[in-house]
Amino acid sequence: MSDLAAFRQETRAWLAENCPPGARGPGEVSNGSTKIRIQDADTRQWLGRMVEKGWTVPTWPKAYGGGGLSKEEYVVLLEEMRAIRARPALSSFGTSMIGPTLLEFGTEEQKLRHLPRIARAEVEWCQGYSEPGAGSDLASLQTRAVLEGDHYVINGSKIWTSGAHNADWMFILVRTDPDAPKHEGISFMLLPMDQAGVTVKPIRLISGQSPFNQVFFDNALAAREDLVGELNKGWTVGKRLLQHERSGMESLMAGSTGNRGFGGLPDVAKAYVGETAGRVADAAMRDAISRYEMDSRALKLTQRRVVEESADGATPGPATSIFKVMSTDLEKIYYDLATALRGSQGYGWEGDAFTPAELDDLRKLMSSRAASIYSGSNEIQRNIIAKRVLGLPD
Numbered sequence: 001m002s003d004l005a006a007f008r009q010e011t012r013a014w015l016a017e018n019c020p021p022g023a024r025g026p027g028e029v030s031n032g033s034t035k036i037r038i039q040d041a042d043t044r045q046w047l048g049r050m051v052e053k054g055w056t057v058p059t060w061p062k063a064y065g066g067g068g069l070s071k072e073e074y075v076v077l078l079e080e081m082r083a084i085r086a087r088p089a090l091s092s093f094g095t096s097m098i099g100p101t102l103l104e105f106g107t108e109e110q111k112l113r114h115l116p117r118i119a120r121a122e123v124e125w126c127q128g129y130s131e132p133g134a135g136s137d138l139a140s141l142q143t144r145a146v147l148e149g150d151h152y153v154i155n156g157s158k159i160w161t162s163g164a165h166n167a168d169w170m171f172i173l174v175r176t177d178p179d180a181p182k183h184e185g186i187s188f189m190l191l192p193m194d195q196a197g198v199t200v201k202p203i204r205l206i207s208g209q210s211p212f213n214q215v216f217f218d219n220a221l222a223a224r225e226d227l228v229g230e231l232n233k234g235w236t237v238g239k240r241l242l243q244h245e246r247s248g249m250e251s252l253m254a255g256s257t258g259n260r261g262f263g264g265l266p267d268v269a270k271a272y273v274g275e276t277a278g279r280v281a282d283a284a285m286r287d288a289i290s291r292y293e294m295d296s297r298a299l300k301l302t303q304r305r306v307v308e309e310s311a312d313g314a315t316p317g318p319a320t321s322i323f324k325v326m327s328t329d330l331e332k333i334y335y336d337l338a339t340a341l342r343g344s345q346g347y348g349w350e351g352d353a354f355t356p357a358e359l360d361d362l363r364k365l366m367s368s369r370a371a372s373i374y375s376g377s378n379e380i381q382r383n384i385i386a387k388r389v390l391g392l393p394d
Contacts, residue, residue, distance in 0.1 A: 008076045015080055018049045024085045031092040033124035033166040043087075047121055050089035057095055057119045060103065064111055065119025075308060093125040093163070094118035098171045098190075101241040105188075105229045114169075114190070126193070127245075128158040128172030128215065129238070135160075136377055138173070139182045139235065143217065145174035145189065147224065152176075152189060154197070154220040160374060164200045164213040167193050172222070173238045176231060188234030188241075191222035207366035208349075243320045265289045265337055272342045285341060292333050299326045318388035321381040328371035328378060335365035 022042025030038055030047050038044045050056050053067060059074050060066025069077065081088075099118050102111055117123045134141040143156025154174055164170070170191055177185030193200070197220030202210035229237040266289060269280040280286040303323060338361045339346035347362060348354035372378040386392040 019086045032121040035166045047089045056090040064115035100244045123168045126164040126167035128170045151221040154217045159214045161213045186234045188228045188237040189222045190226040207363040321384040
């Protein structure tokens with residue numbers, strides 16, 4: 001038996017024994033925030049077991065709380081989790097964004113201080129990038145950081161900051177040399193959110209939810225040792241983090257178990273539209289669902305191929321923009337279909353006449369409209385694809 005075959009056998013047995021029934025299929029997933037308590041007992045148990053195994057971040061080195069898996073072992077783990085519909089135990093900005101960035105650019109001290117806490121689900125992060133006057137043109141940011149003694153003193157504001165109200169730490173792009181060209185003079189640093197100089201104000205959206213926030217900095221402090229990379233060279237670090245974000249690699253861990261994924265739409269269709277001979281009765285809806293699922297499968301297979309082809313399963317470069325465009329377009333298509341399939345039941349805003357799933361999907365339909373804007377709009381992503389992937393002229 002090959003080493004990989006033995007690993008598969010061991011992984012299958014471990015998952016069968018350690019993944020509780022309540023951690024299989026859609027449900028709660030920890031993001032590591034100290035401000036959010038996990039409600040489900042099976043989810044808490046699953047998280048504890050995966051932390052102990054190092055599989056909240058399977059490919060990270062064991063020294064930083066990871067599982068130390070090779071690229072090939074990681075693919076096996078994905079397959080075996082998908083086979084039993086196991087949810088990821090942890091999904092956060094820490095695991096998908098700042099963690100991989102620190103692995104590339106962080107000092108050894110930064111890695112040892114921050115990465116194990118991320119792996120153990122003891123901290124959640126938020127992203128301090130966009131500003132009221134610097135969205136798509138992010139390099140125009142004006143939030144200032146001035147070194148005073150052992151700390152950088154930060155003044156300014158960030159907007160559309162996802163999860164800031166529940167975050168423990170922020171990774172932030174700040175201007176440290178106001179006289180340099182706009183893509184220069186920017187630095188990347190880390191700061192704790194729970195301090196007097198940080199004020200978080202939620203932004204209420206059309207969905208009725210407030211996942212985004214505006215964050216104000218009034219002499220907020222970031223420790224000198226939490227500068228990541230070189231001073232005034234943060235644009236390079238910030239761009240690489242966006243590639244980790246856009247890659248969607250962490251979504252591979254979710255397999256088909258997320259609230260949006262394979263199997264969801266056919267179930268909704270059969271419940272609301274009906275079925276004939278085991279198929280969705282309405283031919284037009286059946287075709288639309290088939291197109292969605294084929295595109296979704298093609299995206300996941302492409303992401304998996306990238307993992308298999310990359311060096312040690314590392315995040316690719318500009319090609320991540322392809323994943324971002326496709327995944328956000330598919331998100332909108334999913335919720336368009338999920339609500340349309342329900343007819344009038346799909347458009348209820350409140351009241352006992354509607355199920356929690358009906359109400360939730362309508363709100364997600366509203367919030368999905370932002371998916372092609374945040375993390376860099378799809379128009380910008382298509383420009384990156386044209387220039388950096390296809391090599392087309394300006």
